[in-house]
Amino acid sequence: MTAGPQACQLGKIEGKLLTIKPVSAADEGKGVISTLSTIPLGSEPSDSNVNRTMNYRSSSSLANIAGFTYNAMLAAQLIATIGTQSPLNPSVLWGPWINLIPSRIGVNTALDDAVACFAAGNVAYNNSSQPNIAIARERYSRALRSLRNYLNGQEGRLASTETLAAVLLLIYFETLLEFRTNHWASHSRGLTSLLVTRGPPADADGISPSMFYSFLPYEFTEAVLTGTNSAFDFPEWLSSPLPEHVLDDPAHQKVCHAVIQQIVQIPRLICLVRRLQDDQSNIEVKNKTLSLAETLYNSNVDSLVDEMLQIHAESVETKTLDLSCCFPQSLKYGNIHVFETLTRYWYCRILIVGLCRTLQKLIPASKSISARLVEEDARAAGYIAMSTQYAESLSKPLPMGPLVIVLPLQFSFGAWWRLYREQHGVSKGLIEKAAYMKGWTLRKGNAMLGLWNGKELENRSLEVKTVAFEGGPLMGWMKRDIAPDGEGRI
Numbered sequence: 001m002t003a004g005p006q007a008c009q010l011g012k013i014e015g016k017l018l019t020i021k022p023v024s025a026a027d028e029g030k031g032v033i034s035t036l037s038t039i040p041l042g043s044e045p046s047d048s049n050v051n052r053t054m055n056y057r058s059s060s061s062l063a064n065i066a067g068f069t070y071n072a073m074l075a076a077q078l079i080a081t082i083g084t085q086s087p088l089n090p091s092v093l094w095g096p097w098i099n100l101i102p103s104r105i106g107v108n109t110a111l112d113d114a115v116a117c118f119a120a121g122n123v124a125y126n127n128s129s130q131p132n133i134a135i136a137r138e139r140y141s142r143a144l145r146s147l148r149n150y151l152n153g154q155e156g157r158l159a160s161t162e163t164l165a166a167v168l169l170l171i172y173f174e175t176l177l178e179f180r181t182n183h184w185a186s187h188s189r190g191l192t193s194l195l196v197t198r199g200p201p202a203d204a205d206g207i208s209p210s211m212f213y214s215f216l217p218y219e220f221t222e223a224v225l226t227g228t229n230s231a232f233d234f235p236e237w238l239s240s241p242l243p244e245h246v247l248d249d250p251a252h253q254k255v256c257h258a259v260i261q262q263i264v265q266i267p268r269l270i271c272l273v274r275r276l277q278d279d280q281s282n283i284e285v286k287n288k289t290l291s292l293a294e295t296l297y298n299s300n301v302d303s304l305v306d307e308m309l310q311i312h313a314e315s316v317e318t319k320t321l322d323l324s325c326c327f328p329q330s331l332k333y334g335n336i337h338v339f340e341t342l343t344r345y346w347y348c349r350i351l352i353v354g355l356c357r358t359l360q361k362l363i364p365a366s367k368s369i370s371a372r373l374v375e376e377d378a379r380a381a382g383y384i385a386m387s388t389q390y391a392e393s394l395s396k397p398l399p400m401g402p403l404v405i406v407l408p409l410q411f412s413f414g415a416w417w418r419l420y421r422e423q424h425g426v427s428k429g430l431i432e433k434a435a436y437m438k439g440w441t442l443r444k445g446n447a448m449l450g451l452w453n454g455k456e457l458e459n460r461s462l463e464v465k466t467v468a469f470e471g472g473p474l475m476g477w478m479k480r481d482i483a484p485d486g487e488g489r490i
Contacts, residue, residue, distance in 0.1 A: 074115055075102035081119045083397070092336055093400040094172055095214030096245045097165070097207045104207075107162045110143070110150040114166035114173075117143035121173040126397060136177060143170060159194040161205050167191045168211055171218065175403070175452070188218040192231050200240045210243040213256075216263050217344070217407060223267035227274070227474040230267045238264060245337050251304045251311075256341055258301045262348040265296060266355075273355050273471025280362060293359055296352045300376075305342060312338040318389060322440060326433055327382065330389040340404055343387055346380040347411040353377045354418060354470040370425050378430060381415035384408045385437065388444060395451075402448035409445035410457070414466035416441060 079102055082091040091098070105112055117139040124136035147166055154163070167187055174184035195215075201208030216232075223230045232238075238261055246252040272289040279285065309331070316332045318324040333339040353373050360370060387405065394401025419426055419434035426434075439459075446456045468474045 071106040071112075074112060075105050077119045078102055078105075078115050081122045090336065090394040090396065090398065090400040092245075093340060093394070093404050095168075095210050096243060096337075097210035097214065098169075100207050101165060101169075104162050104165070108150060108160065108166075110147045110166040111162040111169075113139070113143040113146040114169040118169040118173050118176075121176040122398065125176045133177075136173075140170075140173060143173075158198045161207050161211075164191065164194060164198070164211060165207065167194065168215060171215075176398075184218075185222065188215075188222055191215060192219050192222070196231050200236045202241070206244060209241040210245070212240060213243045213260070216260070220263050220267065221407065224270055224469060225474075225478045227271060228267065229271060230264045232264050233268055246341070249308075251307045252338065252341065255301050255304050255308060255345055258299050259341060259344045259348060261299055262296055262352065263344065265292065266348060266351050269293060269296060269352070269355050270469060270471055273358055274474070276362060277358070277471055286363075289359065290363070293352075293356055297356055300349070301345075305345060308338055308342065316389075318386075320389070323385065323388070326437060326440075327386050329386065331383070331386045332390050333387075336394065339387060339390060339401075343384060343391075343405060343408045346383050347408040349376060349380040350411045350415045351469055353380070354414060354466070357418065357422070358471045374419065374425055374430075377415045377419055378434075381412040381419075381437070381441075384412040385441070391448075399448075399451040402451050406445055406448045406452075406454075409441050409448065410462065410465075411469070413438060413441040413445065413462050414469060417463060417466055418470075 082094070082098055083089045101111070101115065105115060117136070120132075120136040120139045124132040143166070147163070147170065150163060150166075151159070154160075167190060171184045171187045171191065174187065178184065195212070201212045219230060219232065240260070242253055242256055242260075246256045269289070269292050272285060272292060275285050276282065276289050312335045313331045313333045315329040318328055318330045323330070353376050357370075357373050357377075360373070384405070388409070391401035391405035394404075416434045416438040420431055420438060423431050442457065442459055442462060449456060464475060465478060468478065
């Protein structure tokens with residue numbers, strides 16, 4: 001890209017000038033790689049303020065370069081990164097709230113620097129050249145300092161929506177470039193604390209409900225891997241407003257509500273089942289466990305899921321032989337939000353079924369209940385497998401579909417293993433299918449993790465995790481270790 005009336009100069013690095021493509025050049029996020037590019041320095045403006053443009057806070061002369069104000073320039077950069085708002089744009093898997101952030105730029109420094117950091121992270125992910133990595137790291141350090149300074153200055157006051165968005169954007173940056181280090185887990189814990197302090201989202205700002213829904217899987221995995229209840233497991237959070245992207249579809253609303261109920265309460269059920277296994281004579285724990293298990297199991301909304309699939313998905317031929325041998329048909333979704341909601345729903349059902357099957361061993365139930373649990377385990381795991389081909393198609397400009405499907409694949413591994421190892425009441429054909437799909441799920445999940453530089457998982461470690469998710473012992477190694485890098489976090 002060359003400098004000219006359609007390019008806005010941002011700053012210098014290694015003898016070159018950074019430029020930004022205007023918003024009109026962005027198309028569904030495909031402009032992400034060229035959002036920031038470099039050109040030789042030869043005719044840069046003589047204004048000395050250009051030497052300080054990496055600070056993004058220099059004099060007003062910078063704001064007028066190429067007709068952009070600073071805020072408009074940063075908004076254009078973000079829009080070029082995520083693309084236009086569309087139910088078919090994979091960038092919406094970051095959360096629909098992100099499309100509303102351009103209108104909030106300029107409200108506080110922490111958000112502005114987090115936006116610049118996130119945009120630079122997208123560039124560096126797609127083109128990991130040394131200059132791009134250097135820019136991303138510099139902006140990351142600046143965003144961390146801005147957030148820390150802003151929070152210190154807000155002591156005693158509730159975090160604003162913009163501040164919460166800044167933290168979530170940093171989590172996304174760390175997912176992009178530091179997935180293996182688990183740095184995102186540190187900010188996930190910090191954001192949980194800020195959200196709990198602030199209280200349930202209000203639906204008035206249009207952003208908070210969507211941010212809460214987008215963040216739930218992060219807090220959920222943290223809770224189940226540390227053996228704690230969800231920080232949001234309170235009535236006021238369970239009745240939080242739904243994100244706006246589901247409000248036009250009654251079936252989607254009800255399924256989304258069920259997902260929130262399940263994802264927030266499953267960690268508590270895991271803890272209760274674990275306690276009951278340790279002390280089966282504890283009547284109080286037994287009653288609480290059975291009551292919650294019954295509530296969650298009966299939150300099944302499969303009829304609405306079927307309705308959503310009829311409206312928003314179609315059956316297509318499975319393209320790969322390694323899956324078509326078990327599932328000759330896959331699902332193609334017409335709405336990315338539906339794909340995300342349903343895969344969340346199915347992995348929640350897998351976890352609930354696994355816990356109910358553990359309770360069956362402690363408190364015998366009828367054969368009909370046992371048969372239903374086996375059937376639901378296989379159905380939910382099967383739907384996740386049938387959604388994987390679609391997930392893999394959502395890879396431009398970033399492999400967002402593979403990122404979303406990683407967690408469902410890991411939980412469906414547990415369902416297939418459970419069907420194979422607990423063969424009572426399971427048909428021979430299903431046992432053979434489960435044995436194969438267990439291995440397929442592990443391989444596919446590791447392939448998805450590889451796209452994000454994640455650590456490859458081993459068969460045995462997933463088996464041990466599955467037992468823990470079923471209410472078994474929680475191993476110390478399951479808690480995420482965060483690699484130190486010298487940067488402070490919230």
